Amino acid sequence: MLQVGLAHFLVVSAILFSLGIYGIITRKNAVMVLMGLELILNAANINFVAFSKYGNLGINGQIVALFVIILAAAEAAIALAIVLNVYKTFANVNVDEINNLKD
Amino acid sequence: MTFYDIIFYLFAIITVASAFIVVTTRNIIYSGFSLLFTFFGVAGIYVLLGADFLAIVQIMVYVGGILILLLFGVMLTNKITNVDIRTGTVHLLPAAIGVGILFGALTSVMVYTEWKSEPGEIPLTTTFSIGKELLTNYVLIFELLGILLLIALIGAASIARREKE
Structure with missing residues:
Protein backbone atom coordinates (compact mmCIF):
# COMPACT_ATOMS: atom_id res chain seq x y z
CA MET A 1 0.00 0.00 0.00
CA LEU A 2 2.89 2.33 0.65
CA GLN A 3 4.35 1.73 -2.80
CA VAL A 4 3.05 4.66 -4.86
CA GLY A 5 1.15 3.47 -7.90
CA LEU A 6 -1.68 4.50 -10.16
CA ALA A 7 -4.29 4.32 -7.38
CA HIS A 8 -2.49 6.90 -5.25
CA PHE A 9 -2.64 9.51 -8.00
CA LEU A 10 -6.28 8.67 -8.68
CA VAL A 11 -7.16 9.10 -5.01
CA VAL A 12 -5.45 12.50 -4.85
CA SER A 13 -7.43 13.50 -7.92
CA ALA A 14 -10.68 12.22 -6.32
CA ILE A 15 -10.00 14.33 -3.21
CA LEU A 16 -9.36 17.42 -5.34
CA PHE A 17 -12.53 16.77 -7.36
CA SER A 18 -14.67 16.37 -4.23
CA LEU A 19 -13.25 19.53 -2.67
CA GLY A 20 -13.96 21.40 -5.90
CA ILE A 21 -17.58 20.21 -5.95
CA TYR A 22 -17.89 21.19 -2.28
CA GLY A 23 -16.56 24.69 -3.04
CA ILE A 24 -18.94 25.15 -5.96
CA ILE A 25 -21.96 24.04 -3.93
CA THR A 26 -21.31 25.99 -0.75
CA ARG A 27 -19.80 29.29 -1.86
CA LYS A 28 -21.89 32.35 -2.62
CA ASN A 29 -19.25 34.48 -4.27
CA ALA A 30 -19.00 33.81 -8.00
CA VAL A 31 -15.20 34.14 -7.99
CA MET A 32 -15.03 31.41 -5.34
CA VAL A 33 -17.19 29.19 -7.55
CA LEU A 34 -14.62 29.72 -10.30
CA MET A 35 -11.85 28.64 -7.92
CA GLY A 36 -13.76 25.40 -7.25
CA LEU A 37 -14.02 24.91 -11.00
CA GLU A 38 -10.25 25.24 -11.35
CA LEU A 39 -9.79 22.56 -8.68
CA ILE A 40 -12.03 20.19 -10.65
CA LEU A 41 -10.14 20.83 -13.89
CA ASN A 42 -6.85 20.13 -12.09
CA ALA A 43 -8.25 16.86 -10.76
CA ALA A 44 -9.23 15.80 -14.27
CA ASN A 45 -5.76 16.73 -15.51
CA ILE A 46 -4.05 14.58 -12.87
CA ASN A 47 -6.12 11.65 -14.08
CA PHE A 48 -5.13 12.25 -17.70
CA VAL A 49 -1.44 12.45 -16.89
CA ALA A 50 -1.54 9.46 -14.51
CA PHE A 51 -3.21 7.24 -17.10
CA SER A 52 -0.78 8.57 -19.69
CA LYS A 53 2.05 7.11 -17.65
CA TYR A 54 0.52 3.94 -16.22
CA GLY A 55 -1.85 3.00 -19.03
CA ASN A 56 0.73 2.76 -21.80
CA LEU A 57 -0.86 5.63 -23.74
CA GLY A 58 2.43 7.30 -24.50
CA ILE A 59 2.31 11.06 -24.72
CA ASN A 60 -1.37 11.39 -25.70
CA GLY A 61 -2.72 11.88 -22.18
CA GLN A 62 -0.34 14.75 -21.58
CA ILE A 63 -1.47 16.46 -24.80
CA VAL A 64 -5.12 16.22 -23.75
CA ALA A 65 -4.15 17.69 -20.38
CA LEU A 66 -2.46 20.54 -22.25
CA PHE A 67 -5.71 21.20 -24.14
CA VAL A 68 -7.61 21.23 -20.85
CA ILE A 69 -5.23 23.86 -19.47
CA ILE A 70 -5.78 26.04 -22.56
CA LEU A 71 -9.56 25.71 -22.26
CA ALA A 72 -9.35 26.58 -18.56
CA ALA A 73 -7.50 29.78 -19.40
CA ALA A 74 -10.13 30.80 -21.97
CA GLU A 75 -12.95 29.88 -19.58
CA ALA A 76 -11.47 31.91 -16.72
CA ALA A 77 -11.14 35.00 -18.92
CA ILE A 78 -14.74 34.82 -20.19
CA ALA A 79 -16.17 33.98 -16.78
CA LEU A 80 -14.42 36.91 -15.11
CA ALA A 81 -15.65 39.27 -17.80
CA ILE A 82 -19.20 38.07 -17.09
CA VAL A 83 -18.63 38.41 -13.33
CA LEU A 84 -17.46 42.02 -13.81
CA ASN A 85 -20.61 42.79 -15.80
CA VAL A 86 -22.78 41.18 -13.12
CA TYR A 87 -21.04 43.28 -10.51
CA LYS A 88 -21.72 46.42 -12.54
CA THR A 89 -25.42 45.54 -12.72
CA PHE A 90 -26.18 44.08 -9.27
CA ALA A 91 -23.38 45.62 -7.13
CA ASN A 92 -22.52 42.17 -5.77
CA VAL A 93 -21.49 38.81 -7.15
CA ASN A 94 -23.41 36.45 -4.85
CA VAL A 95 -24.77 33.72 -7.07
CA ASP A 96 -27.83 33.15 -4.87
CA GLU A 97 -29.05 36.75 -5.16
CA ILE A 98 -28.68 37.12 -8.91
CA ASN A 99 -31.96 35.80 -10.23
CA ASN A 100 -32.96 37.79 -13.29
CA LEU A 101 -31.36 37.89 -16.70
CA LYS A 102 -32.28 41.49 -17.52
CA ASP A 103 -33.46 44.45 -15.52
CA MET B 1 9.39 3.50 1.10
CA THR B 2 11.56 5.01 -1.56
CA PHE B 3 12.53 8.62 -2.11
CA TYR B 4 9.91 8.81 -4.89
CA ASP B 5 7.17 7.86 -2.43
CA ILE B 6 8.25 10.47 0.11
CA ILE B 7 8.21 13.20 -2.55
CA PHE B 8 4.78 12.03 -3.73
CA TYR B 9 3.29 12.16 -0.25
CA LEU B 10 4.83 15.60 0.31
CA PHE B 11 3.23 17.02 -2.84
CA ALA B 12 -0.05 15.19 -2.22
CA ILE B 13 -0.31 16.63 1.29
CA ILE B 14 0.52 20.15 0.04
CA THR B 15 -2.10 19.86 -2.71
CA VAL B 16 -4.90 18.42 -0.60
CA ALA B 17 -4.32 20.62 2.46
CA SER B 18 -4.22 23.85 0.47
CA ALA B 19 -7.25 22.79 -1.59
CA PHE B 20 -9.05 22.17 1.70
CA ILE B 21 -8.14 25.69 2.84
CA VAL B 22 -9.37 27.07 -0.50
CA VAL B 23 -12.88 25.72 0.00
CA THR B 24 -13.20 26.22 3.76
CA THR B 25 -11.64 29.58 4.69
CA ARG B 26 -14.01 32.49 4.80
CA ASN B 27 -11.55 35.11 3.63
CA ILE B 28 -11.52 35.12 -0.16
CA ILE B 29 -7.97 36.46 -0.37
CA TYR B 30 -6.70 33.53 1.72
CA SER B 31 -8.52 31.24 -0.69
CA GLY B 32 -6.73 32.81 -3.62
CA PHE B 33 -3.32 32.40 -2.06
CA SER B 34 -4.03 28.81 -1.00
CA LEU B 35 -4.94 28.11 -4.60
CA LEU B 36 -1.34 29.11 -5.43
CA PHE B 37 -0.01 26.23 -3.33
CA THR B 38 -2.55 23.83 -4.83
CA PHE B 39 -1.33 24.66 -8.32
CA PHE B 40 2.29 24.22 -7.28
CA GLY B 41 1.47 20.87 -5.68
CA VAL B 42 -0.27 19.68 -8.83
CA ALA B 43 2.75 20.80 -10.86
CA GLY B 44 4.94 18.68 -8.58
CA ILE B 45 2.67 15.69 -9.16
CA TYR B 46 3.02 16.23 -12.91
CA VAL B 47 6.80 16.11 -12.54
CA LEU B 48 6.52 12.85 -10.60
CA LEU B 49 4.44 11.44 -13.47
CA GLY B 50 7.12 12.33 -16.00
CA ALA B 51 5.33 15.34 -17.50
CA ASP B 52 7.97 18.05 -17.20
CA PHE B 53 6.63 20.29 -19.98
CA LEU B 54 3.13 20.11 -18.54
CA ALA B 55 4.40 21.09 -15.09
CA ILE B 56 6.00 24.24 -16.49
CA VAL B 57 2.83 25.03 -18.45
CA GLN B 58 0.81 24.51 -15.27
CA ILE B 59 2.94 27.01 -13.36
CA MET B 60 3.02 29.57 -16.18
CA VAL B 61 -0.65 29.43 -17.18
CA TYR B 62 -2.33 28.72 -13.86
CA VAL B 63 -0.13 30.63 -11.45
CA GLY B 64 0.96 33.34 -13.86
CA GLY B 65 -2.35 33.76 -15.65
CA ILE B 66 -5.49 32.30 -14.17
CA LEU B 67 -4.65 32.97 -10.52
CA ILE B 68 -3.74 36.60 -11.25
CA LEU B 69 -6.98 36.93 -13.19
CA LEU B 70 -8.96 35.49 -10.27
CA LEU B 71 -7.27 37.86 -7.81
CA PHE B 72 -8.11 40.78 -10.11
CA GLY B 73 -11.68 39.51 -10.14
CA VAL B 74 -11.72 39.47 -6.35
CA MET B 75 -10.32 42.96 -6.07
CA LEU B 76 -12.61 44.45 -8.73
CA THR B 77 -15.79 42.96 -7.27
CA ASN B 78 -15.30 43.65 -3.55
CA LYS B 79 -15.35 46.94 -1.78
CA ILE B 80 -12.10 46.34 0.02
CA THR B 81 -11.97 49.73 1.67
CA ASN B 82 -15.22 49.59 3.65
CA VAL B 83 -16.69 46.08 3.56
CA ASP B 84 -14.77 43.01 4.71
CA ILE B 85 -13.91 40.60 1.96
CA ARG B 86 -15.58 37.62 3.50
CA THR B 87 -17.75 35.35 1.45
CA GLY B 88 -20.92 33.67 2.60
CA THR B 89 -21.65 29.98 2.45
CA VAL B 90 -24.89 28.10 1.98
CA HIS B 91 -26.07 24.52 2.64
CA LEU B 92 -22.91 23.48 4.48
CA LEU B 93 -24.17 20.25 6.04
CA PRO B 94 -26.06 18.77 3.05
CA ALA B 95 -23.14 19.66 0.80
CA ALA B 96 -20.66 17.99 3.13
CA ILE B 97 -22.76 14.82 3.31
CA GLY B 98 -23.31 14.67 -0.45
CA VAL B 99 -19.69 15.33 -1.29
CA GLY B 100 -18.63 12.74 1.30
CA ILE B 101 -20.78 10.11 -0.40
CA LEU B 102 -19.44 11.15 -3.82
CA PHE B 103 -15.87 10.96 -2.57
CA GLY B 104 -16.43 7.53 -1.03
CA ALA B 105 -17.89 6.21 -4.26
CA LEU B 106 -15.10 7.69 -6.42
CA THR B 107 -12.36 6.41 -4.14
CA SER B 108 -13.78 2.90 -3.89
CA VAL B 109 -14.09 2.73 -7.68
CA MET B 110 -10.54 3.96 -8.16
CA VAL B 111 -8.95 1.71 -5.53
CA TYR B 112 -10.84 -1.53 -6.18
CA THR B 113 -10.89 -1.44 -9.97
CA GLU B 114 -8.28 -3.64 -11.62
CA TRP B 115 -6.80 -1.04 -13.94
CA LYS B 116 -4.94 -2.40 -16.93
CA SER B 117 -1.63 -1.13 -15.65
CA GLU B 118 1.32 -1.59 -17.93
CA PRO B 119 3.73 1.29 -17.45
CA GLY B 120 4.55 2.55 -20.91
CA GLU B 121 7.62 4.41 -21.96
CA ILE B 122 7.45 8.15 -21.27
CA PRO B 123 10.50 9.87 -22.79
Whole structure:
Protein backbone atom coordinates (compact mmCIF):
# COMPACT_ATOMS: atom_id res chain seq x y z
CA MET A 1 0.00 0.00 0.00
CA LEU A 2 2.89 2.33 0.65
CA GLN A 3 4.35 1.73 -2.80
CA VAL A 4 3.05 4.66 -4.86
CA GLY A 5 1.15 3.47 -7.90
CA LEU A 6 -1.68 4.50 -10.16
CA ALA A 7 -4.29 4.32 -7.38
CA HIS A 8 -2.49 6.90 -5.25
CA PHE A 9 -2.64 9.51 -8.00
CA LEU A 10 -6.28 8.67 -8.68
CA VAL A 11 -7.16 9.10 -5.01
CA VAL A 12 -5.45 12.50 -4.85
CA SER A 13 -7.43 13.50 -7.92
CA ALA A 14 -10.68 12.22 -6.32
CA ILE A 15 -10.00 14.33 -3.21
CA LEU A 16 -9.36 17.42 -5.34
CA PHE A 17 -12.53 16.77 -7.36
CA SER A 18 -14.67 16.37 -4.23
CA LEU A 19 -13.25 19.53 -2.67
CA GLY A 20 -13.96 21.40 -5.90
CA ILE A 21 -17.58 20.21 -5.95
CA TYR A 22 -17.89 21.19 -2.28
CA GLY A 23 -16.56 24.69 -3.04
CA ILE A 24 -18.94 25.15 -5.96
CA ILE A 25 -21.96 24.04 -3.93
CA THR A 26 -21.31 25.99 -0.75
CA ARG A 27 -19.80 29.29 -1.86
CA LYS A 28 -21.89 32.35 -2.62
CA ASN A 29 -19.25 34.48 -4.27
CA ALA A 30 -19.00 33.81 -8.00
CA VAL A 31 -15.20 34.14 -7.99
CA MET A 32 -15.03 31.41 -5.34
CA VAL A 33 -17.19 29.19 -7.55
CA LEU A 34 -14.62 29.72 -10.30
CA MET A 35 -11.85 28.64 -7.92
CA GLY A 36 -13.76 25.40 -7.25
CA LEU A 37 -14.02 24.91 -11.00
CA GLU A 38 -10.25 25.24 -11.35
CA LEU A 39 -9.79 22.56 -8.68
CA ILE A 40 -12.03 20.19 -10.65
CA LEU A 41 -10.14 20.83 -13.89
CA ASN A 42 -6.85 20.13 -12.09
CA ALA A 43 -8.25 16.86 -10.76
CA ALA A 44 -9.23 15.80 -14.27
CA ASN A 45 -5.76 16.73 -15.51
CA ILE A 46 -4.05 14.58 -12.87
CA ASN A 47 -6.12 11.65 -14.08
CA PHE A 48 -5.13 12.25 -17.70
CA VAL A 49 -1.44 12.45 -16.89
CA ALA A 50 -1.54 9.46 -14.51
CA PHE A 51 -3.21 7.24 -17.10
CA SER A 52 -0.78 8.57 -19.69
CA LYS A 53 2.05 7.11 -17.65
CA TYR A 54 0.52 3.94 -16.22
CA GLY A 55 -1.85 3.00 -19.03
CA ASN A 56 0.73 2.76 -21.80
CA LEU A 57 -0.86 5.63 -23.74
CA GLY A 58 2.43 7.30 -24.50
CA ILE A 59 2.31 11.06 -24.72
CA ASN A 60 -1.37 11.39 -25.70
CA GLY A 61 -2.72 11.88 -22.18
CA GLN A 62 -0.34 14.75 -21.58
CA ILE A 63 -1.47 16.46 -24.80
CA VAL A 64 -5.12 16.22 -23.75
CA ALA A 65 -4.15 17.69 -20.38
CA LEU A 66 -2.46 20.54 -22.25
CA PHE A 67 -5.71 21.20 -24.14
CA VAL A 68 -7.61 21.23 -20.85
CA ILE A 69 -5.23 23.86 -19.47
CA ILE A 70 -5.78 26.04 -22.56
CA LEU A 71 -9.56 25.71 -22.26
CA ALA A 72 -9.35 26.58 -18.56
CA ALA A 73 -7.50 29.78 -19.40
CA ALA A 74 -10.13 30.80 -21.97
CA GLU A 75 -12.95 29.88 -19.58
CA ALA A 76 -11.47 31.91 -16.72
CA ALA A 77 -11.14 35.00 -18.92
CA ILE A 78 -14.74 34.82 -20.19
CA ALA A 79 -16.17 33.98 -16.78
CA LEU A 80 -14.42 36.91 -15.11
CA ALA A 81 -15.65 39.27 -17.80
CA ILE A 82 -19.20 38.07 -17.09
CA VAL A 83 -18.63 38.41 -13.33
CA LEU A 84 -17.46 42.02 -13.81
CA ASN A 85 -20.61 42.79 -15.80
CA VAL A 86 -22.78 41.18 -13.12
CA TYR A 87 -21.04 43.28 -10.51
CA LYS A 88 -21.72 46.42 -12.54
CA THR A 89 -25.42 45.54 -12.72
CA PHE A 90 -26.18 44.08 -9.27
CA ALA A 91 -23.38 45.62 -7.13
CA ASN A 92 -22.52 42.17 -5.77
CA VAL A 93 -21.49 38.81 -7.15
CA ASN A 94 -23.41 36.45 -4.85
CA VAL A 95 -24.77 33.72 -7.07
CA ASP A 96 -27.83 33.15 -4.87
CA GLU A 97 -29.05 36.75 -5.16
CA ILE A 98 -28.68 37.12 -8.91
CA ASN A 99 -31.96 35.80 -10.23
CA ASN A 100 -32.96 37.79 -13.29
CA LEU A 101 -31.36 37.89 -16.70
CA LYS A 102 -32.28 41.49 -17.52
CA ASP A 103 -33.46 44.45 -15.52
CA MET B 1 9.39 3.50 1.10
CA THR B 2 11.56 5.01 -1.56
CA PHE B 3 12.53 8.62 -2.11
CA TYR B 4 9.91 8.81 -4.89
CA ASP B 5 7.17 7.86 -2.43
CA ILE B 6 8.25 10.47 0.11
CA ILE B 7 8.21 13.20 -2.55
CA PHE B 8 4.78 12.03 -3.73
CA TYR B 9 3.29 12.16 -0.25
CA LEU B 10 4.83 15.60 0.31
CA PHE B 11 3.23 17.02 -2.84
CA ALA B 12 -0.05 15.19 -2.22
CA ILE B 13 -0.31 16.63 1.29
CA ILE B 14 0.52 20.15 0.04
CA THR B 15 -2.10 19.86 -2.71
CA VAL B 16 -4.90 18.42 -0.60
CA ALA B 17 -4.32 20.62 2.46
CA SER B 18 -4.22 23.85 0.47
CA ALA B 19 -7.25 22.79 -1.59
CA PHE B 20 -9.05 22.17 1.70
CA ILE B 21 -8.14 25.69 2.84
CA VAL B 22 -9.37 27.07 -0.50
CA VAL B 23 -12.88 25.72 0.00
CA THR B 24 -13.20 26.22 3.76
CA THR B 25 -11.64 29.58 4.69
CA ARG B 26 -14.01 32.49 4.80
CA ASN B 27 -11.55 35.11 3.63
CA ILE B 28 -11.52 35.12 -0.16
CA ILE B 29 -7.97 36.46 -0.37
CA TYR B 30 -6.70 33.53 1.72
CA SER B 31 -8.52 31.24 -0.69
CA GLY B 32 -6.73 32.81 -3.62
CA PHE B 33 -3.32 32.40 -2.06
CA SER B 34 -4.03 28.81 -1.00
CA LEU B 35 -4.94 28.11 -4.60
CA LEU B 36 -1.34 29.11 -5.43
CA PHE B 37 -0.01 26.23 -3.33
CA THR B 38 -2.55 23.83 -4.83
CA PHE B 39 -1.33 24.66 -8.32
CA PHE B 40 2.29 24.22 -7.28
CA GLY B 41 1.47 20.87 -5.68
CA VAL B 42 -0.27 19.68 -8.83
CA ALA B 43 2.75 20.80 -10.86
CA GLY B 44 4.94 18.68 -8.58
CA ILE B 45 2.67 15.69 -9.16
CA TYR B 46 3.02 16.23 -12.91
CA VAL B 47 6.80 16.11 -12.54
CA LEU B 48 6.52 12.85 -10.60
CA LEU B 49 4.44 11.44 -13.47
CA GLY B 50 7.12 12.33 -16.00
CA ALA B 51 5.33 15.34 -17.50
CA ASP B 52 7.97 18.05 -17.20
CA PHE B 53 6.63 20.29 -19.98
CA LEU B 54 3.13 20.11 -18.54
CA ALA B 55 4.40 21.09 -15.09
CA ILE B 56 6.00 24.24 -16.49
CA VAL B 57 2.83 25.03 -18.45
CA GLN B 58 0.81 24.51 -15.27
CA ILE B 59 2.94 27.01 -13.36
CA MET B 60 3.02 29.57 -16.18
CA VAL B 61 -0.65 29.43 -17.18
CA TYR B 62 -2.33 28.72 -13.86
CA VAL B 63 -0.13 30.63 -11.45
CA GLY B 64 0.96 33.34 -13.86
CA GLY B 65 -2.35 33.76 -15.65
CA ILE B 66 -5.49 32.30 -14.17
CA LEU B 67 -4.65 32.97 -10.52
CA ILE B 68 -3.74 36.60 -11.25
CA LEU B 69 -6.98 36.93 -13.19
CA LEU B 70 -8.96 35.49 -10.27
CA LEU B 71 -7.27 37.86 -7.81
CA PHE B 72 -8.11 40.78 -10.11
CA GLY B 73 -11.68 39.51 -10.14
CA VAL B 74 -11.72 39.47 -6.35
CA MET B 75 -10.32 42.96 -6.07
CA LEU B 76 -12.61 44.45 -8.73
CA THR B 77 -15.79 42.96 -7.27
CA ASN B 78 -15.30 43.65 -3.55
CA LYS B 79 -15.35 46.94 -1.78
CA ILE B 80 -12.10 46.34 0.02
CA THR B 81 -11.97 49.73 1.67
CA ASN B 82 -15.22 49.59 3.65
CA VAL B 83 -16.69 46.08 3.56
CA ASP B 84 -14.77 43.01 4.71
CA ILE B 85 -13.91 40.60 1.96
CA ARG B 86 -15.58 37.62 3.50
CA THR B 87 -17.75 35.35 1.45
CA GLY B 88 -20.92 33.67 2.60
CA THR B 89 -21.65 29.98 2.45
CA VAL B 90 -24.89 28.10 1.98
CA HIS B 91 -26.07 24.52 2.64
CA LEU B 92 -22.91 23.48 4.48
CA LEU B 93 -24.17 20.25 6.04
CA PRO B 94 -26.06 18.77 3.05
CA ALA B 95 -23.14 19.66 0.80
CA ALA B 96 -20.66 17.99 3.13
CA ILE B 97 -22.76 14.82 3.31
CA GLY B 98 -23.31 14.67 -0.45
CA VAL B 99 -19.69 15.33 -1.29
CA GLY B 100 -18.63 12.74 1.30
CA ILE B 101 -20.78 10.11 -0.40
CA LEU B 102 -19.44 11.15 -3.82
CA PHE B 103 -15.87 10.96 -2.57
CA GLY B 104 -16.43 7.53 -1.03
CA ALA B 105 -17.89 6.21 -4.26
CA LEU B 106 -15.10 7.69 -6.42
CA THR B 107 -12.36 6.41 -4.14
CA SER B 108 -13.78 2.90 -3.89
CA VAL B 109 -14.09 2.73 -7.68
CA MET B 110 -10.54 3.96 -8.16
CA VAL B 111 -8.95 1.71 -5.53
CA TYR B 112 -10.84 -1.53 -6.18
CA THR B 113 -10.89 -1.44 -9.97
CA GLU B 114 -8.28 -3.64 -11.62
CA TRP B 115 -6.80 -1.04 -13.94
CA LYS B 116 -4.94 -2.40 -16.93
CA SER B 117 -1.63 -1.13 -15.65
CA GLU B 118 1.32 -1.59 -17.93
CA PRO B 119 3.73 1.29 -17.45
CA GLY B 120 4.55 2.55 -20.91
CA GLU B 121 7.62 4.41 -21.96
CA ILE B 122 7.45 8.15 -21.27
CA PRO B 123 10.50 9.87 -22.79
CA LEU B 124 12.78 11.58 -20.32
CA THR B 125 12.03 15.02 -21.76
CA THR B 126 8.57 15.30 -23.25
CA THR B 127 8.85 18.68 -24.98
CA PHE B 128 10.09 17.25 -28.28
CA SER B 129 7.40 14.56 -28.51
CA ILE B 130 4.61 16.94 -27.48
CA GLY B 131 5.68 19.46 -30.10
CA LYS B 132 5.86 16.79 -32.76
CA GLU B 133 2.44 15.36 -31.90
CA LEU B 134 0.87 18.84 -31.77
CA LEU B 135 1.96 19.62 -35.31
CA THR B 136 1.21 16.21 -36.83
CA ASN B 137 -1.63 14.17 -35.27
CA TYR B 138 -3.26 16.96 -33.31
CA VAL B 139 -2.75 19.83 -35.73
CA LEU B 140 -6.48 20.42 -36.32
CA ILE B 141 -7.21 20.70 -32.59
CA PHE B 142 -4.13 22.88 -32.20
CA GLU B 143 -5.36 25.35 -34.83
CA LEU B 144 -8.91 25.29 -33.46
CA LEU B 145 -7.60 26.09 -29.98
CA GLY B 146 -5.69 29.02 -31.42
CA ILE B 147 -8.91 30.37 -32.95
CA LEU B 148 -10.76 29.67 -29.70
CA LEU B 149 -8.22 31.66 -27.69
CA LEU B 150 -8.55 34.58 -30.12
CA ILE B 151 -12.34 34.47 -29.84
CA ALA B 152 -12.13 34.28 -26.05
CA LEU B 153 -9.78 37.25 -25.98
CA ILE B 154 -12.04 39.41 -28.15
CA GLY B 155 -15.19 38.21 -26.39
CA ALA B 156 -13.85 38.84 -22.90
CA ALA B 157 -12.68 42.33 -23.82
CA SER B 158 -15.99 43.24 -25.48
CA ILE B 159 -18.11 41.81 -22.64
CA ALA B 160 -16.09 43.49 -19.93
CA ARG B 161 -16.03 46.89 -21.63
CA ARG B 162 -19.72 47.10 -22.50
CA GLU B 163 -21.22 50.33 -21.19
CA LYS B 164 -24.64 50.38 -19.57
CA GLU B 165 -27.09 52.45 -21.57
